[in-house]
Amino acid sequence: MAKKTVRDLNVENKTVLVRVDFNVPMDGDKITDDNRIVAALDTIKYLIDHQAKVVLFSHLGKIKSAEDLDKADRNLKPVADRLSELLGQMVIFVEETRGEKLESAVKDLQKGQVLLVQNTRFEDVKGKKESGNDPELGRYWASLGDLFVNDAFGTAHRAHASNVGIASHLESAVGFLMEKEVKFLGEAVDQPQRPFVAILGGAKVSDKIKVIENLLDRADKILIGGGMAYTFFKAKGFEIGQSICEPDRVELAKEIMTKAGGKLVLPIDNVVAKKFANDAETKVVTSEDIPADYMGMDIGPETVELFKETLAGAKTVVWNGPMGVFEMENFSKGTIGVCEAIAQLEDATTIVGGGDSAAAVSQLGYEDKFTHISTGGGASLTYLEGAVLPGVDSINDK
Structure with missing residues (x-):
């Protein structure tokens, strides 16, 4: 494809920010279908194997008010736990979407480690910061890493701070899932x-x-x-x-x-x-x-x-x-x-x-x-x- 893929990036010892689609169906704090987590594994494992420090971003559901922040089915902690099981290693989970705790956790990452940031749409409670592609938020998240990989086809039709916003500040590429989606749909429709x-x-x-x-x-x-x-x-x-x-x-x-x-x-x-x-x-x-x-x-x-x-x-x-x-x-x-x-x-x-x-x-x-x-x-x-x-x-x- 015409876009860079994760293979085109030199990721060793780099902090790689990855937009994944972990918007999985939930029943309270229980994941009822983990297909979207499984679909992201190839890209995440590739980055681990190539000694990157991996920081994952995803949304989960919609955030319309402050009350939504406390709902179990909006919290990505169960996703971090399930991803840990699938990867066979601990996934560090940060309950925040910005601030000193997140910055410190990212800074302390070692090669091959994986960190998942709390639901990116928690930022929307402050006024569509994420889903409105707030420039300041995109710039802030980009400041946490060296490279960006977008592997979230599920949100590719939206311009959000966690995809377009971050990509506008870092060298960027698509992950394996995104590459596969575009390849099959593109060839089916165009050729x-x-x-x-x-x-x-x-x-x-x-x-x-x-x-x-x-x-x-x-x-x-x-x-x-x-x-x-x-x-x-x-x-x-x-x-x-x-x-x-x-x-x-x-x-x-x-x-x-x-x-x-x-x-x-x-x-x-x-x-x-x-x-x-x-x-x-x-x-x-x-x-x-x-x-x-x-x-x-x-x-x-x-x-x-x-x-x-x-x-x-x-x-x-x-x-x-x-x-x-x-x-x-x-x-x-x-x-x-x-x-x-x-x-x-x-x-x-x-x-x-x-x-x-x-x-x-x-x-x-x-x-x-x-x-x-x-x-x-x-x-x-x-x-x-x-x-x-x-x-x-x-x-x-x-």
Whole structure:
């Protein structure tokens, strides 16, 4: 890639600041999924093996008020403990995001040691210092080290003090995870092996407009599922009952369909329900025939078969977003069916873009059947839009 990677840095005996994405799901002070910690290990171990002094920065959740500072699921201490177990060595944890205690701990680091700084968004309680990319905060954090490595793809679509802010003051590079994310997404979108099929789900057309518009010029087929399909149905003049819809996007949906020609593939049947609940009364109806008192909750079995047929022979597949209300078991079959169809493709590059679609892959045990599972839902979406990722753009070129 055009950006420096961690391999391009002379890290021996240097204090290397690393932005990682340890924004893991928590239940109180218990980590419920450590995938994001595991994903950062390659870069951290490389720095340890090359005798760097490693200082890690990450956020965890959002900080909206001072009360959030005391919440167990905002404190990175459990992450430090889990990282210690995974590395097989103690990870020093500093409860502060700035000040003498942090400065002293960083100064005392020895080669091969690792230190984790408290949740960077604790600074936001003082007025969006972190998420607003406060210049003074970025300069301060940069003063703690000699080099900077950004390995947090999950926040690459944001300009924060802990990524763009630090990078503007130090020689910088991307870590192995970031390099992998950009490589797979970049090649899939810009240099795809064909046929290239994109699958987009989720609730709103407005969330995916730019992605659809960007991919119309690149993909051979775009399969649409999830709640946003009903806005397209409305644009076609179908009855959609109580289904989710964005009335202000109906005209745009018409324009997209006109521009897409035969590239856009919409559901032909749907699982509909009387209410938004797993135990609701349900039935399967065609897309033109949703009863007035029902709402669409998932793609139907005929649509799953249609999508499978469309995917047959694909050489590049990018999937972002569920096909229905995946968190409810009775409306997860569409998402599961699409996941299984992608997993069974042979000789294809298959990429999942975070969120519920990545969760489906994990729950079904298909991780090893996909070429790449992105750690950053929002960042992968921004990349698919063709937009610049500030967290990558701010890194030094080779």
